[in-house]
Amino acid sequence: MDQIGEDRSHNPGFLAARHGKVASLLTRGGKIYAFEGTVEDRDMITSYIPIRSDGAGAPVEAVFELYYDVTPFLQRMEFTRGVVVVVVVLALGLLYGALFFIVRRADGIIKRQYADLAAANCELEKANETQADFAAMIAHDLRSPLTAVMSAATLLEDGLAGPINEEQWGLLANIESQSRRLVDLVNDFLDVSKLEAGHINLVKEEVDLKALIQGSAENYLILARGKQISLKSQVEGAPVRIQADPRRLEQVFANLLSNAIKFTKEGGDIEVGVTELDGEGAKVWVKDNGVGIPPQEVVSLFEKYRQTTSGKASKDKGTGLGLVICKMIVEAHGGKIWVESEEGRGTTFAFKLPYQ
Numbered sequence: 001m002d003q004i005g006e007d008r009s010h011n012p013g014f015l016a017a018r019h020g021k022v023a024s025l026l027t028r029g030g031k032i033y034a035f036e037g038t039v040e041d042r043d044m045i046t047s048y049i050p051i052r053s054d055g056a057g058a059p060v061e062a063v064f065e066l067y068y069d070v071t072p073f074l075q076r077m078e079f080t081r082g083v084v085v086v087v088v089v090l091a092l093g094l095l096y097g098a099l100f101f102i103v104r105r106a107d108g109i110i111k112r113q114y115a116d117l118a119a120a121n122c123e124l125e126k127a128n129e130t131q132a133d134f135a136a137m138i139a140h141d142l143r144s145p146l147t148a149v150m151s152a153a154t155l156l157e158d159g160l161a162g163p164i165n166e167e168q169w170g171l172l173a174n175i176e177s178q179s180r181r182l183v184d185l186v187n188d189f190l191d192v193s194k195l196e197a198g199h200i201n202l203v204k205e206e207v208d209l210k211a212l213i214q215g216s217a218e219n220y221l222i223l224a225r226g227k228q229i230s231l232k233s234q235v236e237g238a239p240v241r242i243q244a245d246p247r248r249l250e251q252v253f254a255n256l257l258s259n260a261i262k263f264t265k266e267g268g269d270i271e272v273g274v275t276e277l278d279g280e281g282a283k284v285w286v287k288d289n290g291v292g293i294p295p296q297e298v299v300s301l302f303e304k305y306r307q308t309t310s311g312k313a314s315k316d317k318g319t320g321l322g323l324v325i326c327k328m329i330v331e332a333h334g335g336k337i338w339v340e341s342e343e344g345r346g347t348t349f350a351f352k353l354p355y356q
Helices: 013-016 071-157 166-196 209-219 222-225 246-262 308-312 323-330
Strands: 022-035 039-049 064-067 203-210 231-235 241-244 269-277 283-288 336-342 348-355
Touching: 013 022, 013 039, 013 064, 013 269, 039 071, 039 246, 064 166, 071 166, 071 269, 166 323, 203 209, 209 222, 209 231, 209 241, 209 246, 209 269, 209 283, 209 336, 222 231, 241 246, 246 283, 323 336, 323 348
Parallel strands: 231 269
Antiparallel strands: 022 039, 039 064, 203 241, 269 283, 283 348, 336 348
16 A cells, blocks of 8 residues: 555554554644644644445555644633632632631630539549548547447446346347447448548558468358358469458458358358469459349449348348449459359359459
8 A cells, every 4th residue: 555645654543544443643732734734733633544445344545644623622621620620729728728617616615625524523523532531530430439339338248347137138239239230331431432532542562362362261250150151262272472452352352251141041152262364363253152143133233322132131231332342442453343143043253353
């Protein structure tokens, strides 16, 4: 096929047309040779159309080159794109300004609310301190005369003020028992007030939990034997040492053991023990086969003044603060306490304590 005009042998559109395909190319800032003369710096679409003499299957005999000047169209597109860019930039600027205003306003509101909350917390702390101080004062003022009453009743029971008959001895024993119960109530109330106000100071030292548990269990052996209850401590093996306040832990053991004895029937079994957790600390448990706790009451067991159905029916009524105190003391040590119980089959109180 002969070529007329410029050499297009390296033009991809021309080469495609020679192989029977219609091709179009966009040329930016190019020039064409028109009848009117050379036209330069124009944006053009050049189409290459194969020409056959005998139909679609015949060889390509010529390539028709068609130019279309798209400069005005592309200029309008460039202008439109510029307008769109400006609009988008303005919209983003307005959006940024609105967001900045909202954020600044929200920041101001949050700061004011934070300041109000800080002031409220400060007032609450002062109120808690006042409550704790007031509770300590009331507890001290109540404990002193109650202790005097107990001492006087003990002296009279021992016959130091003269002989007494059996009926009088019974009345004095009841006075001493009820006075001791009132002292326990006052002590529980004082402990809860201090714990809630954050006034409890843990005096930590190295403690062997097995020895502490053994000692606490021995303190309750007489009470357990009085109900023919078997009280066993699982404390064999090497010591389990942690950093803790022994006096406060003895308070926890005392509450849990006294509850276990209270709610275990005659001839029942109570087990207290400790085991080490892998690198996490120690787990302590007090397990009984007593009356158990209804499932609906378990969830509120560690709330203040809450008593179970069996606790309300018991002749040895408590304050409803013992388990609250246990929870606060365990948590003050960085631990966690929980209960597992099945009504009619018994209850297990357990808690975890870290090494430090």
